[in-house]
Amino acid sequence: MPLSEHEQRMLEQMERALYAEDPKFATALEGNGLRTYTRRRVYQAVAGFLVGIALLMAGMVAQQIWVSVVGFLVMLGCAVLAVTGWRKAPKPGEQPAGLARRPVRPKRSVMDRIEQRWQRRRDEQQGH
Structure with missing residues (x-):
């Protein structure tokens, strides 16, 4: 399930606080x-x-x-x-070889796909 806007903002605040408090530890966690x-x-x-x-x-x-x-x-x-x-x-700053070949698609959650299917079915039923 994707994070809500509020949860994303909270996560960004926590990340900024971690960088401010201990930048060396934060960059170590961020490493590839x-x-x-x-x-x-x-x-x-x-x-x-x-x-x-x-x-x-x-x-x-x-x-x-x-x-x-x-x-x-x-x-x-x-x-x-x-x-x-x-x-x-x-190499530093480079994507691993397996990821570079795949086309980049936006990730959709399972719930988003279920909602789209449900919406399609409702639209089909209303059309008939």
Whole structure:
């Protein structure tokens, strides 16, 4: 259900108050969630890649081939995650790729559609 004009004004007032009280927190809440998620994913992949290098080296030092193989596989998997995460990350100020291709339509609530159907039926019944 859409917000009434009064509720929208109240929400805008609350947002302005939040910006006035704590602008750093407000801008953190406003950040692009997808960009933050992909950036975090890339950082985790880089950390995993470093762990893979450590496993590879430890396996070589301990002369345990299976530890080196596991380290290499961890490195490979993390490299793939980092590259795919980096490509999917939208640039600052840019819409995610999936949203840019879709035509922009005004969102209508379920109640608006039901009201339109009801109005159409009443108009049809009055016309007959």
